[in-house]
Amino acid sequence: MGRLNGKTAVILGASDERSMGYATARRFIEEGANVIIAARRKDAVEALAGKLGAEGVACDITSEAELEALAAHAVKTFGTLDIAVNYAGIEVSAPILDVTAEDLRRSSDVHFVGATLFIKQMARVMAAGGSIMTASSLTILVQAPGQAAYAGAKGGADVVVRIAANELGEKGIRVNSIAPGFTRSAMTEAYFEMEAVRRAFLKEMPLGRFPTVEDVAEVALWLGSDEAFVTGQRIDVTAGQALRRVPLASEYV
Numbered sequence: 001m002g003r004l005n006g007k008t009a010v011i012l013g014a015s016d017e018r019s020m021g022y023a024t025a026r027r028f029i030e031e032g033a034n035v036i037i038a039a040r041r042k043d044a045v046e047a048l049a050g051k052l053g054a055e056g057v058a059c060d061i062t063s064e065a066e067l068e069a070l071a072a073h074a075v076k077t078f079g080t081l082d083i084a085v086n087y088a089g090i091e092v093s094a095p096i097l098d099v100t101a102e103d104l105r106r107s108s109d110v111h112f113v114g115a116t117l118f119i120k121q122m123a124r125v126m127a128a129g130g131s132i133m134t135a136s137s138l139t140i141l142v143q144a145p146g147q148a149a150y151a152g153a154k155g156g157a158d159v160v161v162r163i164a165a166n167e168l169g170e171k172g173i174r175v176n177s178i179a180p181g182f183t184r185s186a187m188t189e190a191y192f193e194m195e196a197v198r199r200a201f202l203k204e205m206p207l208g209r210f211p212t213v214e215d216v217a218e219v220a221l222w223l224g225s226d227e228a229f230v231t232g233q234r235i236d237v238t239a240g241q242a243l244r245r246v247p248l249a250s251e252y253v
Helices: 020-030 042-052 064-078 101-124 148-171 195-202 213-224
Strands: 008-012 034-039 055-058 083-086 130-135 173-180 234-237
Touching: 008 020, 008 064, 020 034, 020 042, 020 083, 020 213, 034 042, 034 064, 042 055, 055 064, 064 101, 083 101, 083 213, 101 130, 101 148, 101 173, 130 148, 130 213, 148 173, 173 213, 213 234
Parallel strands: 008 034, 008 083, 034 055, 083 130, 130 173, 173 234
Antiparallel strands: none
8 A cells, every 4th residue: 555655646537437547546546646537527527536535627638728727737736746647538430431530530639639638738747757648449459340540549649658758758757558458347338238249359368357447447556656667658458358359240149
């Protein structure tokens, strides 16, 4: 216990108790951090913050002004920002022959432009160094059909992570991404209700069980702590599925 004592963390993308953001916030608080959770829905994030004993702030990742305000709020409230984690995401799925420019722009606004500006605004207030993380995805580690808009934007953000790590290292700021696998969360709950989908995915996981939001939170905790002398990396939390494949929809039988 106490691995994050004295540190302040911002976690964006925590508006549901089933989310990676919520699990990470809970874990950070257990380890002594001051935590600010943020999400687009003000009522939801404030309700969760009350349960956690955290600060709750409304923030839309597609607004740079709101990201800047979120970082400033952390410094104003706690005097510093040491850790910033971005889990904000939306589901965008369509085959190449059907994907639209709007699909691509919508995914990019959140997963590429938003993630990049999150890194920028959080880093600008990290006067004493720190750790920044953003969520990558299994879909860029294996070529999942229908995921061009989603995985393309996530993959672009992973390139930005490496560039940011290179540029910000001299300021003592580490920048990494976390690639969760098929994990039961608020975003994937409907898929987990389908036994055929669960069975098809589990077959592709060498470790023999699904990753959990708690597994992801443990990786975020390590990356946020002083134990992780690591930067510019994408950490795979897929239960080994990245070594294999994503099942096709035709296999959900």
